[in-house]
Amino acid sequence: MKIAIIGAGAAGVMAAITAKRLNKDLYIDIFDINNLIGKKILASGNGRCNISNTTITQDNYIGENPSFVNQALKEFDFKAFENFCKSIGLILDIKDSSKVYPLSNEAKSVVLLLEKELENLQINQILETKIEKVIKKEDSFILKSEDKEFKDYDKVLISSGLQAAPQLNSTEDGIDIATSFNHSFNPTYPSLVGLQTDFEFKSKLQGVKKEATVTLYIDKQKEKEITGDILFTKYGVSGFAILDISQYAVYALSLYQDVAISINLFPTLTKNELLGIIETLFKTIPKSDAIDALTGVVSKKLAMVLLDINNINKDIKSADINAKQLRAIINTLTNMRFKIDGTQGFKHAEASGGGIRTDEVDNKTFESKLCKNLYFAGEVLDIVGNRGGFNLHFAWASGFLVGKSISKL
Template sequence: MKIAIIGAGAAGIMACITAKRLNKNLQIDLFDANKGIGKKILASGNGRCNISNSSITSKNYIGENPDFVNFALKEFDFKAFEKFCKSVGLLLDVKESCKVYPLSNEAKSVTNLLELALNELGVNIYLESFIRDIEKVDEKFNIKLDETEYKGYDKVLISNGLGAAPQLNANESGLEFASKFGHTYNSTYPSLVGLKTDNTYNGKLQGVKKECNVILFVNNNLEQEIFGDVLFTSYGVSGFAILDISQLAVLNLSSYQDVKIAINFFPKINKNDLADQIQSLLKTVPNQRVVDILTGMVSNKIAPVLLDICKINIDTKANEINAKQIKAIAYQLNSWKMKIVDTQGFGHAEASGGGVRTIEVDNRTYESKLVKNLYFAGEVLDIVGNRGGFNLHFAWASGYLVGKSLVK
């Protein structure tokens, strides 16, 4: 049997290894646009490779039908992944946060060991291969590149991801191939990405970083609340809390909903207590400017912007400010609202949302329900995980199920 796998990412690699271990007589040709395998694996976790997560449920995923992942997570849970890693010589470092890294703390060791496994099993790897078309003729698939055509495949797996990280040759050709075979897909959008806001003061706060509570509002309804790092940028906001909340924010933004966030700089202090603390602070130095005194509790970049938003003159002294103005400052610090208008784009996104509709794919075999012997796995499907190794784990798990299905 002759099999073509499009995309040498986590899902494609896992499918190759699983299938060849079950049947060494398979001919498997693995195609990828890059000069090496697993480029997104190398980029994960800032080069340290956040390879999985030891605590995963369908609640860690969004898409048209997040429950689609349940069978894959059951069949290929973290223990199964750990066993697979040991089988290729890879030891893991499981953090208290449940994030999982290679013990070497280096992503390159992951791709090196996977490549050794592929070579040992006799998988044919075709790098720098841009697939232009896939066609099915007389129950056989043909793979067309720019100047070459590979013919006579019994089965094909499309696992070449979506548009996140175009600098790694990421593209949405998988959706084009899927569409050609009658599949539909949900619109794609950047996920785990910085958010652009419509504020005029963005540049003035660039570089400010603080642990805050971030609250997401969609059409003025509270949707999500996350605590973590917030980084103010020239375009808006980033940081871990923003990346996390961006998933729901951008999903709703992509369907033209009204999306806002509110940042609470002091989540452990309610606004009334915060107002009392500010008032007490101002009383200690009545002849000093309020903007200077506030730098004792917030960044010196935030203080002048804060006063401007509250319509308080920059030269106002502590003994000149009234109780109403103090409450306005406290309220702003407890609920700094911003309208989200866009994202930083696919070039800065860790993952892509949207993709091939899972209702058209078997959740146990990952075979197309529309075209026999056509399979999908990983990011090309309308499933996107939270930050923390969840996307890679779904890629491994879906690739594993496809690998088992390919030998049948």
């Protein structure tokens, strides 16, 4: 039996290894547009490779039908993944945060060991080859690149991902192939990405970083709240808390909903506690410029913007700040609101949302319900995970289920 796998990322490689281990008689070709496998694995975790997570549930995923992931997570949980890693000689470093990295702390070691296993199993790698079209004639498939044809495949897996990180040659060719077999898809969007805002003073805050609580509002209704690092940028906001909340924000943007966020820069204090701290500060140094006094609690850039936002004279002294102005400053520090009007795009996104609709795919085998012996795995499906190793784990898990299925005659 001859198998074609389009896309040598985590899902495709896992499917190839699993299938060949279960059925030594398979002939498997794995195609990739890049000159080596696992380009996105190499980029994961800033090169450290946040490879999985020990606590994974449906709640860590977004899509039209997040429950689609349940069978894959059940059959290929973290313990199963850990055992797979041991089988290729990869030792894991499990953090207290539940995030999982290779003990080597290098993504390169993950890719190297996967590559060695492909070689050991005699899985044929056809690299620097972009598959543009798949045709089914009777019971076999033909794959077409720009200048070649690859024939007589019994089964085909599309695991070529989506458009996140186009600098790694990411494309949406998998969707194009799927639609040629009458599959439909939900619009794709960048996920785990910086957000653009309409904030008038964003350029003045560029570079300010703070632990904060970010609250997401969709159509003026509170939707999500996340605490973590935020970073003000020339285009809007970034940082871990923003990347996390971006998944929900950008999904709403893709549906043309009104999206806004509120930032509380002092989430561990009540408004009254913060008010008391700043009141005491101003009374302690009454002759100081208010901007200089505020640098006792915030950065100077932020202190200047606080006065700008609230139309307070920049040269005002601490002693001259009245109660109304002080309340306005406190409100800004604990409820800085602005509208989200865009993202930094696929180039800066860690993942893509949207993709092939999961109700057209069998959740136990990941086989197409519309075309026998055509399979999908990984990011090309309308499933996107939270930051923290969840996207890679779904790629491994979905690849494992496909591998089991395609190994059978």
